[in-house]
Amino acid sequence: QVQLVESGGGLVQTGGSLRLSCAASGGTFSNYAMGWFRQAPGKEREFVAAVSSSGGSTSYVDSVKGRFTISRDNAKKTVYLQMNSLKPEDTAVYYCAAGRGAHIVRVLGYFGSWGQGTQVTVSS
16 A cells, blocks of 8 residues: 655645645555546545656646646655646645556546645635
8 A cells, every 4th residue: 555645735826836746655656657636625526637657658637738747756756746827726635646557547436545635725
């Protein structure tokens, strides 16, 4: 079982940037695809981005394409989410998660280990 701890959230103005980090321990990090999800108040948790185990493939929800970049450093057992041009609608708790395999699957149930979440608030 992989343990995940997110960091890097905070309050930022519209158009600003944040970089989220997710540090993993336990398990074999390089075996798993990793994903970022978010959940806004009163809404369901939604897929944001994912990266394959090698880092060679990525996938994004349409609303963040061109603004967010997911990456990973397997030596550091860390996955990142660089968020640029932030909008108020990006406000949510962001969670990282470890997939059950190496490839990207954009389904919440595919991810078996979750972090505790980090709050991102974008002011208008």
